[in-house]
Structure formats: C-alpha cells, structure tokens
Amino acid sequence: MTSKTIGGKTIVGKTIVGAGLAVALLAAVAGTALADDTPQLTELSPDGKDACFGRIYDAAHLKVHPNQKVGRIFFYHGSDPVSHPNEEPSSGPSGYNGFLATTVRGARKPEWVGGWCGKDDPQSGEIHCGMECDRTMALVNVDEKGRLIVSGVHRNLYLDAGAEDELGETEFARQALGTEDDGFRLDRMPAQTCKAEFARIDPVDPALGAPLRERLKPDQPFCYGRDYDAAHLGSHPDQLTHTIRVFRGPIELAAFAKDGDPASWPDGADIEVSVTTRQNAVEVTQSYSCDGEADQWRCVASARTSDFSCDIAAREIYLRRGANGTMMLANPNSSLPIIDLCSKATDGETASDDKVYRLEPMPQAACAR
Structure with missing residues (x-):
C-alpha cells in the first residue's frame, strides 16, 4: 500500500482509483493533520524552502558493492514533485513532505514513494519518514558535512507488506531492493535537480495540454x-x-x-x-x-x-x-x-x-x- 506510481494509468474503468483512492483520501486527511503538528525541519531546509539531496553512483562504486541495486537516489523535502494537474476540481495537499526516488541498475526510470517526515524526539537529529499502513520509508539525518544519511530502508520499500512470503524467495529477491541498499549518503543539491529526477517517473506529454x-x-x-x-x-x-x-x-x-x-x-x-x-x-x-x-x-x-x-x-x-x-x-x-x-x-x-x-x-x- 505505497504510492509508488502514477504512470501507466488506463482510461477504462475505475482501475485508476477504486480502493487506492480511498486510501489516498484517508492519507491526505491524516497527513495534513500530521504536517500541521510537525515542527519545521530546519536540518533539511534551514530557509524553509524545498530541499533536495541526491547521489548518482559510478561504476567503480557499484562494482565493489555487487549487492547494491540502487544506482541513483534522490530525497526531496517539499511539495509533491510528481503529480500532474488532474480532473479533480480541488486536490488538497497530501500532507506528504518527504519523497524518495531510486533507480536500480538497468532501469529506465525511477520508482518512488512519498511519506510524512517528522521527529519523534524534538531534541534528536533523526527524522522519521513514514508511509501508509504504518510503514517506514526511511530514517534521515544530516551529518556534520551537510550530507543526508538515509537509513532504515527496507528491501520491500516498493512492495506490499508480506511480499516476501507471497512472492517466494527467488521472486522477492528479483523485485526487492538489494541487501546493500541502505545507509546512503546524499549530497545537497538544487531543488530543481530533484524535480527533474522525479519528472522522469511520469513525463508530461505536452501534446495533451490542459486537463x-x-x-x-x-x-x-x-x-x-x-x-x-x-x-x-x-x-x-x-x-x-x-x-x-x-x-x-x-x-x-x-x-x-x-x-x-x-x-x-x-x-x-x-x-x-x-x-x-x-x-x-x-x-x-x-x-x-x-x-x-x-x-x-x-x-x-x-x-x-x-x-x-x-x-x-x-x-x-x-x-x-x-x-x-x-x-x-x-x-x-x-x-x-x-x-x-x-x-x-x-x-x-x-x-x-x-x-x-x-x-x-x-x-x-x-x-x-
């Protein structure tokens, strides 16, 4: 029950929404309330503006980390960088304030999740980013060099809970993240860099024009x-x-x-x-x-x-x-x-x-x- 994709929509039937829409609407209500109660995450954004962190791993790094599937990773703190204008007359904020996009080796475009990021302990530097169904997206904190440390990333980040039992060991290993896909160190980057990365997920077709x-x-x-x-x-x-x-x-x-x-x-x-x-x-x-x-x-x-x-x-x-x-x-x-x-x-x-x-x-x- 993640919100990893908005691409590949079909025009027929309710397959665009259905039960998923109900989850999204509930998440929007809960997420907005959570965002209102969460102190400003000044570690991520000292000036209150959208913040971007990312890293693209080179061939040398990936060669010595054969169990790391992720070749590109970006974390964005701010407003939704993915969704396009749609036909709903008023789309309130989702409440999400953290977005993670990763591209595994050989993939053409990223997968992504969004969640609500905040501190369980105001005095701690660690920020918890959660998703629907009480799942964890990641734990993040900024080190002394200003880099974002992303940890607590589960291999089934883009899969449903219980996928390992449902898919079996071999298929789970194929679809899940690698055993070394955790503990990422990301550099601070311009917000536009993250927006460009997330735009790769579901590119806008300019021929479609306005909704x-x-x-x-x-x-x-x-x-x-x-x-x-x-x-x-x-x-x-x-x-x-x-x-x-x-x-x-x-x-x-x-x-x-x-x-x-x-x-x-x-x-x-x-x-x-x-x-x-x-x-x-x-x-x-x-x-x-x-x-x-x-x-x-x-x-x-x-x-x-x-x-x-x-x-x-x-x-x-x-x-x-x-x-x-x-x-x-x-x-x-x-x-x-x-x-x-x-x-x-x-x-x-x-x-x-x-x-x-x-x-x-x-x-x-x-x-x-």
Missing part, C-alpha cells in the same frame, strides 16, 4: 465527435458506431447554472452522447452526469432522456483529454446507447470494438438537437 476541467468551462457549450467512414468501418468489422457526438448545450448549461457549483467543476456536469450505428441511422441520445475522478471524468448514465425500467446507475463512461485538443471516450462496460442499456448484453465488458473513441472538437451546430 478537460480547464479546457471546458462550466458556462460554455462544447461539441466533440467523429464520423467513421467506410474505410475505417471496413477495417473494424466489429465496431457498431457510425457517428458519435459528446456535447453540452443550452439545457445542460442552464441545469449547471441552477444547481451546479463552479468551484467543484466538473462535478455535477451533465453531458449528452448521441450515436448512430451501422444498423440504425436514427440518432439515439443518452444523458450522463459527470464527476472528476483522477485524470478522467467519470460519467454515469441518467434517466433524464430515457425511461428505463432497469437500474442504470452502473452504466458508466469515461472522458479524458487526448493529444492535440482531442477528447478520449472510454466505454468499458457497454454503457453507450449503441444497444439498450437495460439489455443483458450490457452486463459486463464491451464485447464489440466500441471501446475507446478519439473525438475531434466540432462546431456546436454539429451537436444540435
């Missing part, structure tokens, strides 16, 4: 869509969708102006999705109500445009920013009105090729009712 909550305003209509031509449909015989539109118009704008909270945007935003299929050229429109969830909008089908006899609360789609101004729509569980949302065919994962759409911005007239 949807910034790109799409609460009081402005939008229209995204795609018309699939014969060539595309010919190469995707299992795709049912012929045309698709995602939009907010005057009705949705008025509803949000009446009952929505712009400070919580996009929570409570209504959208419409219209589709035609190969079999039916008649446009079918379905309403959804959206909330920001990590870097997606999670949109749940509503009965506003249809009279359903079944519970459609679990019929969800997901919106996410795409490259170069596009919008990605994910339909992981047959939640688009391509087929009857009450049909048994909608109970489970989407069986056709109608799973992920890349939609282009269109004039509002293209989405007119």
Whole structure:
C-alpha cells in the first residue's frame, strides 16, 4: 500500500482509483493533520524552502558493492514533485513532505514513494519518514558535512507488506531492493535537480495540454465527435458506431447554472452522447452526469432522456483529454446507447470494438438537437 506510481494509468474503468483512492483520501486527511503538528525541519531546509539531496553512483562504486541495486537516489523535502494537474476540481495537499526516488541498475526510470517526515524526539537529529499502513520509508539525518544519511530502508520499500512470503524467495529477491541498499549518503543539491529526477517517473506529454476541467468551462457549450467512414468501418468489422457526438448545450448549461457549483467543476456536469450505428441511422441520445475522478471524468448514465425500467446507475463512461485538443471516450462496460442499456448484453465488458473513441472538437451546430 505505497504510492509508488502514477504512470501507466488506463482510461477504462475505475482501475485508476477504486480502493487506492480511498486510501489516498484517508492519507491526505491524516497527513495534513500530521504536517500541521510537525515542527519545521530546519536540518533539511534551514530557509524553509524545498530541499533536495541526491547521489548518482559510478561504476567503480557499484562494482565493489555487487549487492547494491540502487544506482541513483534522490530525497526531496517539499511539495509533491510528481503529480500532474488532474480532473479533480480541488486536490488538497497530501500532507506528504518527504519523497524518495531510486533507480536500480538497468532501469529506465525511477520508482518512488512519498511519506510524512517528522521527529519523534524534538531534541534528536533523526527524522522519521513514514508511509501508509504504518510503514517506514526511511530514517534521515544530516551529518556534520551537510550530507543526508538515509537509513532504515527496507528491501520491500516498493512492495506490499508480506511480499516476501507471497512472492517466494527467488521472486522477492528479483523485485526487492538489494541487501546493500541502505545507509546512503546524499549530497545537497538544487531543488530543481530533484524535480527533474522525479519528472522522469511520469513525463508530461505536452501534446495533451490542459486537463478537460480547464479546457471546458462550466458556462460554455462544447461539441466533440467523429464520423467513421467506410474505410475505417471496413477495417473494424466489429465496431457498431457510425457517428458519435459528446456535447453540452443550452439545457445542460442552464441545469449547471441552477444547481451546479463552479468551484467543484466538473462535478455535477451533465453531458449528452448521441450515436448512430451501422444498423440504425436514427440518432439515439443518452444523458450522463459527470464527476472528476483522477485524470478522467467519470460519467454515469441518467434517466433524464430515457425511461428505463432497469437500474442504470452502473452504466458508466469515461472522458479524458487526448493529444492535440482531442477528447478520449472510454466505454468499458457497454454503457453507450449503441444497444439498450437495460439489455443483458450490457452486463459486463464491451464485447464489440466500441471501446475507446478519439473525438475531434466540432462546431456546436454539429451537436444540435
């Protein structure tokens, strides 16, 4: 139960969050309280600014320490150096004030953890950095030369508690840190050096631009869509969708102006999705109500445009920013009105090729009712 990665997210389903989001939210509350009660760590940051310590081990050092896997290590004291702007309207501070990134030999990018650092004894020079589930990230202190001594690093730092028993000795040895990965001596470095190191974990794709909550305003209509031509449909015989539109118009704008909270945007935003299929050229429109969830909008089908006899609360789609101004729509569980949302065919994962759409911005007239 660490927070070692934010990369590799999937657009479909709740796999971005789920139980992990609950842990993160609880950690945020606990961490903020802890941070408020923790004295300023002047040993790490005499001026109160973000502090960075790091070391890159050369080949000579690693040759004489064959059981040390870590080739690069950086410790950052300050605000979150990893997370990107997301779709949650207000992301409060995590409470984390210590972040550790290590890159093992042969790895392309670092792994990382964040935790809450403070002193158990105000008179002691030792600082304890803890993580969720009452685990220790590391013990740190600054020596007489200003170097940061990082100790108490467990081999399962990036693994779940009990991983050694679950994985077995051989696999644990492969995934865990080395037996000499402890007692690091790190030099003080500019804060920007650490930020650059942590940026290697989940590089920003500049083509994605601003998140949807910034790109799409609460009081402005939008229209995204795609018309699939014969060539595309010919190469995707299992795709049912012929045309698709995602939009907010005057009705949705008025509803949000009446009952929505712009400070919580996009929570409570209504959208419409219209589709035609190969079999039916008649446009079918379905309403959804959206909330920001990590870097997606999670949109749940509503009965506003249809009279359903079944519970459609679990019929969800997901919106996410795409490259170069596009919008990605994910339909992981047959939640688009391509087929009857009450049909048994909608109970489970989407069986056709109608799973992920890349939609282009269109004039509002293209989405007119």
